[in-house]
Amino acid sequence: MPKRHLWIALMLAAGIVPAKAETIQVTIDRLVFSPATVEAKVGDTIEWVNKDVFAHTATVKGSWEVMIPPKKSASLTLKAAGPVDYFCRFHPNMKGRLVVAP
Amino acid sequence: MSIRHTAALAALLLLGTAPFAQAADKPTDPQIAHIAYTAGVIDVEAAKLAIEKSKTKAVVDFANDMVRDHEAVNVQALDLVKKLKVTPQDNATSQGLSKAAAEERAKLAKLDGAAFDKAYVDNEVAYHKQVNGALETLLIPSASNAELKSLLETGLKIFQGHEQHAEHVAGMLK
Numbered sequence A: 001m002p003k004r005h006l007w008i009a010l011m012l013a014a015g016i017v018p019a020k021a022e023t024i025q026v027t028i029d030r031l032v033f034s035p036a037t038v039e040a041k042v043g044d045t046i047e048w049v050n051k052d053v054f055a056h057t058a059t060v061k062g063s064w065e066v067m068i069p070p071k072k073s074a075s076l077t078l079k080a081a082g083p084v085d086y087f088c089r090f091h092p093n094m095k096g097r098l099v100v101a102p
Numbered sequence B: 001m002s003i004r005h006t007a008a009l010a011a012l013l014l015l016g017t018a019p020f021a022q023a024a025d026k027p028t029d030p031q032i033a034h035i036a037y038t039a040g041v042i043d044v045e046a047a048k049l050a051i052e053k054s055k056t057k058a059v060v061d062f063a064n065d066m067v068r069d070h071e072a073v074n075v076q077a078l079d080l081v082k083k084l085k086v087t088p089q090d091n092a093t094s095q096g097l098s099k100a101a102a103e104e105r106a107k108l109a110k111l112d113g114a115a116f117d118k119a120y121v122d123n124e125v126a127y128h129k130q131v132n133g134a135l136e137t138l139l140i141p142s143a144s145n146a147e148l149k150s151l152l153e154t155g156l157k158i159f160q161g162h163e164q165h166a167e168h169v170a171g172m173l174k
Helices: A002-014 B003-015 B020-026 B029-053 B057-084 B092-109 B113-142 B146-171
Strands: A023-027 A039-040 A045-050 A056-059 A065-068 A072-078 A082-087 A096-099
Touching: A023 A039, A023 A065, A045 A056, A045 A065, A065 A072, B029 B057, B029 B092, B029 B113, B029 B146, B057 B146, B092 B113, B113 B146
Parallel strands: A023 A045, A039 A096
Antiparallel strands: A045 A072, A056 A065, A056 A082, A082 A096
């Protein structure tokens, strides 16, 4: 189907590539999530890298929780679109935000 | 006595943080290290009592978090004083803290059940508030070594987190 080839060629020329799922790192250092706000899309994975000697969590009230042991990493694949605020259940003064595009 | 110290002392007196009021004269780094370490040990000891006595999961979980965090901070503190070749020095503030803590533990030991839970968690809120006030107004500003100051700043964030965590548990017990 030459028409379809033309369509793909046009897409490539325009730089439109179907989005691939990515892994986005959030570092925890001295009780700070950094970057504090992450823009991602459904299907992406957030990987929290804990540099502290303290255990932390990434917790969304009434929803999911990821346990992040000291000096370890933990991941979560995003399944739902929308903005979500998370915090550490052990240290609620630690706050982060994910803005998840569909 | 500098203006900062007068202000710090006034703040401490206003907060009613009696044991720290004696530390109005600028504590030295060896004294600060001792105070910070002592403050952590006190919270671990209170937590161990709670783990032993409480039947409430939220309270026991919180107490376990306290043991884990404060022991981790104190390991870092010991590593740092070793590295800096500083010997922590006992002082009136440390002694005042230890004395107040012993009295509090004796009070808690006499309680059981819901009365124990409430007294323990309420004291955790008050204790962390007190230590935060001292860290912010006296210990961090007085620390001259940069690494000690940085460890105290991390300690303050941990303590502030614990204070909020304790407030949350206190809310659950109501």
